Amino acid sequence: MPEMPMTDRPCVLVTGAGGFIGAAIVARLRAEGFAVRGVARDPEAAARRMPGIDWVLGDFNRDGAPDAWRPRLEGVAAVVNAAGILQDGAGDSLDAVHIRGADALFAAAEAAGIRRVVQISAIGAEPDAATAFMRTKAEGDRRLQARDLDWIVLRPGLVIGRPVYGGTGLIRGLAALPFAIPVMAGAKPMQVIGLEDVAAEVVRSLGPDAKIRVVHDLVHPEPHELAEIITRHRQWLGFTPVPVLTAPAWTGRLLGKVGDVCGWFGWRAPIRSTAIRQTLEGVVGDPAGWVADTGATPTPLEALPGLGPATVQDRWHARLWALRPLALVGLALFWLASGLIALGPGFTDAVSTLIVTGIDAEPARWLTAATAALDIAIGAALLARRWHRAALVATLLVSLAYLAGGTLLAPALWVDPLAPLLKILPQMLLALVLLATAESR
Template identity: 45%
Template sequence: MRILLVGGTGLIGSAIYGRLSAEGHECVLASRHPVTAAGRHHITLDLARNTDSSEWKGVLAGVDAVINAAGALQGQDMRGVHVAGSAALYAACESMGVRRVILFSAIGVDRDARSDFSRTKQEGEAALMARDLDWIVLRPSVVVGRPAYGGSALLRGLAALPILPVMPDTAAIQPVHLDDVVETVVFFLRPGAPSRVALELAGPERIAFSDAVALLRGWLRWRPAYRLHLPSWAASAAYRAGDVAQMLGWKTPINSTAQAEMRRGATGDPEPWRQMTGVSPRELADELAREPASVQERWFARLYALKPLIFGIFGLFWIGTGIISLGPGWNIGMSLLREGGLQERFAAVTVTAGALADLVIGLAILWRPLSRYGLWAALIISLTYAVIGTALVPRLWADPLGPMLKIWPVIMLNLVAMAIREDR
C-alpha cells in the first residue's frame, strides 16, 4: 500500500514508519520537520497551515490510506493541527476516494476535556467521524517503548533524579507499549479490517505516575529514590516554568496543559481493543524486564533533567557577561585593553561591541529557533576571546583566577549543548 503518514517524525509515527516500510508498504512522511535520511519519501508541511482541502489533493495522489499521528500539546496552533488542518485532510480524502483513515487522538478526551488540547482533539475526532470514510480513532494512554519522547522521556528523566518530586492531584495512568500501538495500526490496514470504530489503547495495569517512574528507575539499575510530595504552589511554579520554556520555543511535557491532563489521568478499558484486534496489551514491568537498560538509556535519563539547566544557565551566563561588561566591569575591561596597547576610543568600541555580542548570543541560546546559531556564535567568540586575550594581555594565563583557562570549560559546555540540542 501507499500510505500517507502525517506526523511521521514523532515517537509513534517513526515506529509506524519503520514497521510498515519493513513490511513492504510505501510510506510518505508529512511533517513540519524536514527529514534528511536517505530512502525516505518526505513532504515538509505544516498541518496547521494546510487548512484548504485542495492543498491536500496533490499529496493524496495514489495514496491508499492515511495515518494522522500529528499532535500539539502546547505552544503550537492546537486548533489548526487537531481540527482545521486535519478536517481539510479528511475532506480531501473523501473527495479523492481515500477510504481508510486512522487518527491518533488521546485517551479520555471523549469523557473529560479539561484543556485546549483535549477539546481540540475531541473536535478533531468529530471532524473525522462526520466524513463518509472508513475511519478508525485510536486513543492511546502514555506510550512507552525503547525510544522516548514527550511523556515517556519525562518518565525516564524523573527516574534519574535521586529525589522524585511527586506532583499533587495526579491521577493514575495505564502505560501502553509502543509495539502494541504499532501492531494495532498494522491490523487496521489489513483488507477487511473493521472501520468506523474508536478504541482506547490502555495497558493492563493502572498505576500511579510516580510508580511508573519508580519502575523505570529500577530498570535503569538505580536504587529507589526518596519521594518528595510537592505542595501545590511548588508544582504550579514548575508547570509555569514549562510555560515560559514553551514561549521560548522549547517543547516540554511540563506545562499548564500537562497539569490539566495529569489531573484527569490516562486510564481506560483495554478489553474492546483486545477483543477486536487480538492484541494483548503488555505490562510495563514485563516489557522492561525483557529489554535491560543500556548505558545509553542511563545517559539519556541523566541528561534529560540537565538539558534545561545547561541551556538556561549557559544563556544567562552570556547575558550576564554582557551586562557586567557594560556596567560594573566596564573600567576593568577598558584597563585590560589599554594595557594591550589599544587607544581609548578603540578600546571603548571593542568593549561595547563585545558586550552587545554577548547579550545577543545569550538571548539566541535561550530562544529555541535561534539556539543553534547562538551556540555556534558562542563557540566562535570564545575562541576569538582566547586568541585576542593571549595576544593583548598574555599575563592573564598566569592569573590565579584563571580567566584564560576558564574559557576551555566554557567551550566544552558549549559543545555539550550542541550535542544534546535536538529533541527528535
C-alpha cells in the same frame, strides 16, 4: 465491509511521521511491506534520520485547506494521522493542528477516494475535557467521524517504549534523579500502552478485515500510580532505589507555567500546564471494546519497555534529561551577565584593561560596548530554540576570538591567578557537549 484499496505495495501517508508515535508507526509499516509517504516539517532532516521513505513537506499549522493535501495524497491507499501538539506555543496552534489542518487532510482524502483513515487521538479526548489539548483532539475526531470514510480512531493512554519524548522523557528523567523521585500530590492513576502495541494496532487497522468506524481505547486495563510507573523505569535503568517524595501540587503548577514560557521561546517542554492538568485528571480508558474487536493483548507495565536491558545510552539520556536544560540556561545566563556587567558597573574597568594593553581610550570604549553587546546577543539566542544551535557555534567562535585576542594583547592573563583565559576553555567544552546533544528527537 468496505475494503481499503490495495496494491502490490500499498502506500500509506503518515503525518507526524518523525514524532515519537509516528516514527514507530512508520517503522512497523515498512517492516510489514507497506510503502510510506511521511509528512514532516523538515523533510530533509527526517530523510537523514529515516532513509528509504518518501518524505514530503507539510505542516498543519499552515496547511489548513484541502488543496494543500491533494498532491501529497497521489498514489496513496490510506492515511494515518499521527500529528499532534500538547498546547499552543511559538508557531504551534492546537486549533490548526488538531482541527483545521486535520479536517483539511480528511476532506482531501475523501475527495481523492481514499477510504481508510486512521486517527491517533488520546484517552480522554472529549468535548468537555479539562484541557484544550483533549477538547481539540475530540473535535478533530468528530470531524473525521462525520465524513464518508472508513475511519478508525485509536486513543492511546500513556505510551511507553524504548525511545522517549515529551511525557515519556519526563518519566525517565525523573526516574534518574539521584536522591529522590518527586511525584506531585494529587496525581491520578494512569493506564499505559506499549509503543509497539500502538504501531501494531495501526497496521491491523489498515487491513481489509479491520472493523471500521470504531473508537478504540489503547490501554492495558490495570491502572497504575505515577510513582509506580517512574519506579519501574528506575528499576529498568538499573539505578539504585531512592525514596518517593510527594511534592505539593502548586510546585507542579509552577513548573508548568515555567514550561509554558519556554514554549513561547520555541521549546516543547514536557512540563507544561497541560501536562500538569492531565496528570491531575488521570489517564484512564476502557480497552474492552478494542480487545473484543481485535483480540489484542496489551502489554502490561512490568513488561515495558520490553526491549531488553537498558544500555549505557539509556542511562546517559535519563541523567542528561534534567542536566542539559540547566546547563543551557546556565551558559546563556553567563553570556548575558558578562555583557550586562561589561556595559554597566564593569564598563570603566573593562575599558581600562584594554587601555593598558595599548589601545586608545575611544576605541577601547567602542570595543568594550561591541563585545558586551555580542555577549548579550549570544546569551539571548541560546534561550531561543530556533537560534540555540547557531548561538552554540557562535559561543565557540567568539570564545576562540577572545582567546586569540587575549593572547596577543595580554599574554600574562594566561598565568593570572583568576585564570580569565583558562576559564574560557571549559566554557567551550560545555558548548561542544550542548551542541552534540542539541537534537530533541
